[in-house]
Amino acid sequence: MEREINKIVIIGSGNVATILAKKIQKNKHYTIVEIVARNIQTGKSLADEIHSLLCTDISKISQIADIYIVAVQDKTLPILANELNNYIPKDKIIVHTTGSASINILKNISSNIGVIYPLQSIKSSSSLYIEIPLFIDANNEKTKIQISDLANSISSKVDIANDEKRLKLHIAAVIVSNFSNYLFTLGEDFCKTENISFEYLLPLIEETVRRMQTTSPSIMQTGPAIRADQNTIDLHKRILKKENLSETLDVYSFLTEKIQQHFEK
Amino acid sequence: MEREINKIVIIGSGNVATILAKKIQKNKHYTIVEIVARNIQTGKSLADEIHSLLCTDISKISQIADIYIVAVQDKTLPILANELNNYIPKDKIIVHTTGSASINILKNISSNIGVIYPLQSIKSSSSLYIEIPLFIDANNEKTKIQISDLANSISSKVDIANDEKRLKLHIAAVIVSNFSNYLFTLGEDFCKTENISFEYLLPLIEETVRRMQTTSPSIMQTGPAIRADQNTIDLHKRILKKENLSETLDVYSFLTEKIQQHFEK
Numbered sequence: 001m002e003r004e005i006n007k008i009v010i011i012g013s014g015n016v017a018t019i020l021a022k023k024i025q026k027n028k029h030y031t032i033v034e035i036v037a038r039n040i041q042t043g044k045s046l047a048d049e050i051h052s053l054l055c056t057d058i059s060k061i062s063q064i065a066d067i068y069i070v071a072v073q074d075k076t077l078p079i080l081a082n083e084l085n086n087y088i089p090k091d092k093i094i095v096h097t098t099g100s101a102s103i104n105i106l107k108n109i110s111s112n113i114g115v116i117y118p119l120q121s122i123k124s125s126s127s128l129y130i131e132i133p134l135f136i137d138a139n140n141e142k143t144k145i146q147i148s149d150l151a152n153s154i155s156s157k158v159d160i161a162n163d164e165k166r167l168k169l170h171i172a173a174v175i176v177s178n179f180s181n182y183l184f185t186l187g188e189d190f191c192k193t194e195n196i197s198f199e200y201l202l203p204l205i206e207e208t209v210r211r212m213q214t215t216s217p218s219i220m221q222t223g224p225a226i227r228a229d230q231n232t233i234d235l236h237k238r239i240l241k242k243e244n245l246s247e248t249l250d251v252y253s254f255l256t257e258k259i260q261q262h263f264e265k
Numbered sequence: 266m267e268r269e270i271n272k273i274v275i276i277g278s279g280n281v282a283t284i285l286a287k288k289i290q291k292n293k294h295y296t297i298v299e300i301v302a303r304n305i306q307t308g309k310s311l312a313d314e315i316h317s318l319l320c321t322d323i324s325k326i327s328q329i330a331d332i333y334i335v336a337v338q339d340k341t342l343p344i345l346a347n348e349l350n351n352y353i354p355k356d357k358i359i360v361h362t363t364g365s366a367s368i369n370i371l372k373n374i375s376s377n378i379g380v381i382y383p384l385q386s387i388k389s390s391s392s393l394y395i396e397i398p399l400f401i402d403a404n405n406e407k408t409k410i411q412i413s414d415l416a417n418s419i420s421s422k423v424d425i426a427n428d429e430k431r432l433k434l435h436i437a438a439v440i441v442s443n444f445s446n447y448l449f450t451l452g453e454d455f456c457k458t459e460n461i462s463f464e465y466l467l468p469l470i471e472e473t474v475r476r477m478q479t480t481s482p483s484i485m486q487t488g489p490a491i492r493a494d495q496n497t498i499d500l501h502k503r504i505l506k507k508e509n510l511s512e513t514l515d516v517y518s519f520l521t522e523k524i525q526q527h528f529e530k
Contacts, residue, residue, distance in 0.1 A: 074494065100489075100497045119465055121472050121487060131468040157465065168459045171501045175513070176452035176466050177473045178488030179520045180445040182527070184474075185482045187441035194433045200422065201441050202477060203396040204385050208442045209449075209474050212467060217450045222386060223443030224365075229339065232365045236436045247527060248440070254519055255444045262447070262512060 005066035005093065005146045006030050011080070013037035013046045016097050017071035018124035019132070020116075023154035025050040026128070030150065034062050042124075059087055067093040067150065069116065070106075074098050078105060085109050093143055095136075099170035102163045103137050114138035114147045117166050118155075121177055135161035135169060186248050193243065225259035270331035270358065270411045271295050276345070278302035278311045281362050282336035283389035284397070285381075288419035290315040291393070295415065299327050307389075324352055332358040332415065334381065335371075339363050343370060350374050358408055360401075364435035367428045368402050379403035379412045382431050383420075386442055400426035400434060451513050458508065490524035 008030055010021050017035070024030050034053040037043025047054035055061055061068075061084075068088055072080055077096055085108050088094060094106050095114040106113040117135040134151040136158060138144035144160070151158040161169060184205065191198040211220055224232040233256055240249040273295055275286050282300070289295050299318040302308025312319035320326055326333075326349075333353055337345055342361055350373050353359060359371050360379040371378040382400040399416040401423060403409035409425070416423040426434060449470065456463040476485055489497040498521055505514040 074492075074497065100500060120469050121485075126472075130472060133465045133468060157468075159465070165459075165461070167500060167504060168455075169461060169465070170497075171504060171517075172452050172455050172459075172461065172466055173469055174488050174490075174501065175455065175517070176449055177469050178486065178490060178524070179516075180448050180470070181473055181482050181486055182490075182520060182524050183445050183448070184441055184477060185486060185527070187437050188482055190433075190437050190440065194430075194437075196430070196434060196437065200384055200398045200424070200434070201437055203398060203422075204438055204442050205445070205474055205477070207386050207391075207395060208446055209470055212449060212470070217446050217453055220386075221443065221446055221450060223439050225439075225443060225447075227339075232339070232435075235365060235432060236439065239432060239436060247523065251444075251520075251523060252436075252440070255447060255516075258512065258516060259443070259447050262450070 005150065007065045007067075008032050008150075009034050009036060009062055009065040009068045010071060011036040011061075011068060011084070012071040013039055013042040014072065015122045015124045015126070016118060017069075018042075018046050019122050019126055019128070019130070020069060020071055020097070020118070020154070021046060021050050021052075022128055023132075024150070025052075027153045029153065033065050036061055046124075058083055061087050063089055065092060067095065067146070069095055069097065071097045074100060077101055081105050081109065093138075093146060095138075095147060099135075099166045099173070103139060104163075107139075112138070112140065112143040114143055115161075115166065116147060116151055117161065117169070119169055119173060131155075131157070133157035133159070135159055135166055137162055137166070183251070186251060190245065190248055193245065221259065221263060223259075225256040226263050228260065270415065272330045272332075273297050273415075274299050274301060274327055274330040274333045275336060276301040276326075276333060276349070277336035278304055278307040279337065280387045280389045280391070281383060282334075283307075283311050284387050284391055284393070284395070285334060285336055285362070285383070285419070286311060286315050286317075287393055288397075289415070290317075292418045294418065298330050301326055311389075323348055326352050328354055330357065332360065332411070334360055334362065336362045339365060342366055346370050346374065358403075358411060360403075360412060364400075364431045364438070368404060369428075372404075377403070377405065377408040379408050380426075380431065381412060381416055382426065382434070384434055384438060396420075396422070398422035398424070400424055400431055402427055402431070448516075451516060455510065455513055458510065486524065486528060488524075490521040491528050493525065 032052045034055045035047040036055045043054045093112045094110045099117050115137040118132045120132040134155045136147050188198045297317045299320045300312040301320045308319045358377045359375045360381050380402040383397045385397040399420045401412050453463045
């Protein structure tokens with residue numbers, strides 16, 4: 001019989017730490033023994049909310065947990081991993097939660113390391129019911145099973161992903177989420193400039209996304225670019241030029257050309 | 266007392282014609298006296314569905330309607346407008362449904378012309394409950410009121426938009442819908458290449474869009490570009506290069522730079 005894990009320490013009190021903590025706390029099988037955070041305000045608030053303790057001094061981190069979840073910003077992770085090396089027992093499971101860092105960033109800390117990467121844009125204010133696909137990895141089978149059990153207890157979509165696959169998932173996420181959010185920003189800016197309520201565009205955006213539940217976006221491409229409707233394209237560009245919206249004009253021209261090349265293939 | 270309109274002819278049997286016809290038919294105040302369509306198959310199917318008649322010969326178009334709605338593709342509109350000139354009584358209301366054509370394309374047909382532009386990506390298979398903001402225009406006040414009544418009977422979001430405003434709405438629609446759909450297509454292609462299920466990305470995309478109900482996308486921008494996380498950007502680019510995905514690499518580089526310039530401002 002494998003030893004089961006149940007005591008958890010969460011290091012961090014930001015967006016990912018908060019939502020993971022709240023989701024884990026709902027499952028009676030697991031106990032979050034403490035939140036470790038330098039930020040007393042967010043740390044205290046999170047610890048209180050999930051009825052756990054707060055530790056603000058990393059040298060006093062609890063030694064009794066089975067798994068340590070490091071949910072901090074990408075840039076903080078390397079420094080923190082170095083520090084944790086001194087304070088976590090060498091056989092405990094430790095995981096990080098980022099898409100672009102290697103699992104090996106944790107290798108000096110313990111003999112049981114892993115990753116739980118949430119492929120979602122998470123805010124601490126996110127609903128507890130937000131759907132979060134989790135991609136996990138571990139450096140040995142036993143750890144992988146234990147991490148998988150934990151991941152499955154908080155998400156219905158769990159899959160294995162090594163360093164390379166996580167990096168690729170991250171690229172896909174940047175393309176479909178960060179880049180499209182930028183387009184929504186440009187659209188909103190344009191509406192502001194032209195005194196149009198951006199709200200009018202929301203049903204269209206929602207419909208564009210809703211369709212992907214059943215239909216590949218590649219066969220749903222519409223608009224003047226794919227129709228090769230040069231009159232409309234020229235008319236649009238002329239207006240963007242007239243309004244001195246050079247950034248939007250650049251993006252319009254670039255993506256129109258890319259769409260035409262893509263769908264000509 | 267203004268003369269009310271109630272008898273309607275719809276010219277076209279494509280996506281927009283179908284959804285407008287179905288929405289109008291639900292309102293007992295209006296009667297669709299016939300569907301005019303060259304395509305016997307889609308025309309017959311639509312006419313049957315809404316319990317109306319089909320006319321396939323434009324020279325025999327019903328003379329008794331109060332309003333004629335021309336819902337055809339942008340490129341067909343100019344030719345059709347020329348033909349209709351001969352067959353529609355000069356005082357009837359006639360409207361078209363496109364964002365980029367001027368209201369004046371109809372000016373030889375009647376003294377009462379207008380536009381009902383649906384700002385939505387419509388398929389004939391769309392649910393009847395799809396939300397469609399309608400932008401209307403007319404060349405005189407009486408016609409505007411009558412078109413407005415009709416528009417309000419099928420949509421809860423109706424606003425006035427002249428030629429220029431419709432063109433601008435169309436630009437905004439292209440940016441937020443056509444361009445983002447292209448990014449979703451690139452994301453899906455990338456997932457296929459890398460043997461990743463695109464389904465895993467859907468919750469992220471939905472969340473990105475869901476937030477715009479309450480929050481401006483400009484303050485929700487995340488990702489390596491806005492964080493100026495050059496390590497991750499270089500890593501991502503290296504993978505795209507290695508996998509020979511030059512189109513995706515081009516788009517990644519271009520939009521990353523644009524995001525950085527935009528949010529530096």
